[in-house]
Amino acid sequence: MRVIPQEHSNTAKWLHWLVAGLIAVVFPLGLVMADMPRGELKGLMIDTHELLGVAVFVFAVVRLARRAIAGSPEPTGGSALERTIASAMHTALYILLLALPLIGWALVSAGGHQIELGPIALPALIGPNEELKEGLDELHELAAWFLVGLAVLHAAAAVKHHVFDHDDTLVRMLPWRRTAVSGQ
Numbered sequence: 001m002r003v004i005p006q007e008h009s010n011t012a013k014w015l016h017w018l019v020a021g022l023i024a025v026v027f028p029l030g031l032v033m034a035d036m037p038r039g040e041l042k043g044l045m046i047d048t049h050e051l052l053g054v055a056v057f058v059f060a061v062v063r064l065a066r067r068a069i070a071g072s073p074e075p076t077g078g079s080a081l082e083r084t085i086a087s088a089m090h091t092a093l094y095i096l097l098l099a100l101p102l103i104g105w106a107l108v109s110a111g112g113h114q115i116e117l118g119p120i121a122l123p124a125l126i127g128p129n130e131e132l133k134e135g136l137d138e139l140h141e142l143a144a145w146f147l148v149g150l151a152v153l154h155a156a157a158a159v160k161h162h163v164f165d166h167d168d169t170l171v172r173m174l175p176w177r178r179t180a181v182s183g184q
Helices: 012-033 040-070 082-109 128-164
Strands: none
Touching: 012 040, 012 128, 040 082, 082 128
């Protein structure tokens, strides 16, 4: 029988906030660079956006692997409906955290380019295809807005739990709060 942890591990907390921070940078970077004229600065912004997108994917995979191995604590409050909605929201967030970078990678590939991470170039997922590139660009932007919208709802729900429900849903994810089992 698997033991369900009582609190989020320090690793889970830091991964949560690391991914949130990456999204807080990569999303506005994508918005700004989209309307920029071609040039050196735009190229640097695209490279940074791609690097951070790969980081989001890697850390999301690590988060899911850690969660699969160590588990996650049960919700501390809310009705059965709220817990169902929270579970669906977490699932959607994880799906988007994985899908958005993959869509971006396919988008770059469809444009006939590769994602370069210093000396490493990721292989193309698909061949160049301008029509597909346009569709992937729209899908990438739509999915990014959906991710940000869900993240805002996720944060609002945490604040609601703290301010109105007076439970520890929010504070138990704060990284400076020590867990019962530190360092996991």
